[in-house]
Amino acid sequence: MSRKIVVAITGASGSIYAKVLLNRLMELKDQISEVGVVMSDNAKVVWQEELQNKDYEQFPFQFYSKNDFFAPFASGSARFDTMIICPCSMGTLARIAHGISSDLTTRAADVILKERRKLILVTRETPLSHIHIQNMKVVTDAGGIICPASPSFYSLPKTFDELAGTVVDRVLSLAGFNFNHYQWGTE
Numbered sequence: 569m570s571r572k573i574v575v576a577i578t579g580a581s582g583s584i585y586a587k588v589l590l591n592r593l594m595e596l597k598d599q600i601s602e603v604g605v606v607m608s609d610n611a612k613v614v615w616q617e618e619l620q621n622k623d624y625e626q627f628p629f630q631f632y633s634k635n636d637f638f639a640p641f642a643s644g645s646a647r648f649d650t651m652i653i654c655p656c657s658m659g660t661l662a663r664i665a666h667g668i669s670s671d672l673t674t675r676a677a678d679v680i681l682k683e684r685r686k687l688i689l690v691t692r693e694t695p696l697s698h699i700h701i702q703n704m705k706v707v708t709d710a711g712g713i714i715c716p717a718s719p720s721f722y723s724l725p726k727t728f729d730e731l732a733g734t735v736v737d738r739v740l741s742l743a744g745f746n747f748n749h750y751q752w753g754t755e
Contacts, residue, residue, distance in 0.1 A: 570601035573743075574641045574651040574680070575629075576673040579610025580692040582655035582717050583618045586611070588732040589654050589739065590627045596745055603629040604641050604648065606672045610657075634671045641676045644683040650743045651680040654736075655692035655717060658700050664689070664712070665703035677712075687712040688739055715739055 573593065577586040593603055607615075607624065615624055624631075632639040640646035653660060653673065660673060664687075669675040680687045689707065691714055693700060704714045717735050725731040737749040 571599055571650060571743075571745075572602045572641075572646070572648040573600060573604070574648050574676050575603060575605045576651065576653040576656075576660075576676065577605070577607045577611040577615075577624070578653060578655060578657040578660045578673065579608050579614050580655035580657035580660075581614060581618065582690075582692040582732075583611070583615040584728055584732045585654050585690055585692070585717055585735055586615070587619060587623065588729055588736045589652065590624075590629070592733075592736055592740060592747075594628065596740070596747060599745055602648075604632055604639060605629045606632045606634055606636075606639070606676070608634055608660075608671070608673065632672055634673065636672055637675060639672055639676070642672060642679065644679050648676075648680070648685070650686040650688070651676055652688045652690065652739060652743065653677065654688075654690035654739065656689040658691070658693050658703070661689060661691060661700070661703045661707065665706040665710075681710050681712060684711060686743060688715055688742055689713070690715050690717050690735065690739055692717045713742055715742060 641648040
């Protein structure tokens with residue numbers, strides 16, 4: 569099955585998760601027909617600060633401006649089946665939870681939810697306020713999946729990329745991709 573995926577990268581800390589996600593999607597290209605990417609301005613700043621590069625410019629995916637409402641995934645008719653917001657800021661979560669489609673990321677999330685497709689938010693914040701938790705509940709009740717960027721250690725990751733990969737592999741598994749990944753009790 570060939571998939572159409574939207575990836576949104578917000579300005580939350582955790583650019584390594586976005587980098588590993590984009591790398592994994594390149595590895596899964598035989599299962600994907602299209603990947604559209606949108607980054608906020610803050611996402612670019614945080615990426616450059618945390619990863620000390622602008623490698624997001626090197627990925628072979630179609631990138632869209634944060635205000636490009638002509639992007640195909642701004643409409644349900646384009647039939648993108650999955651959207652992953654990685655990392656997802658609490659501000660983005662709040663706008664999605666309350667139907668505020670003020671940019672391409674929140675518009676695409678609104679479309680994914682209204683079309684009853686898969687929306688996965690890789691949230692990156694700690695501690696959580698009551699407002700954050702309520703917004704997570706609202707998005708979950710609307711059909712979204714909240715997948716906090718909580719890495720696992722039982723696979724004994726040796727690098728930051730491997731550690732981030734424990735979260736990204738979980739996200740891709742939730743998205744329905746077929747690939748080899750660490751599973752508890754099988755090694």
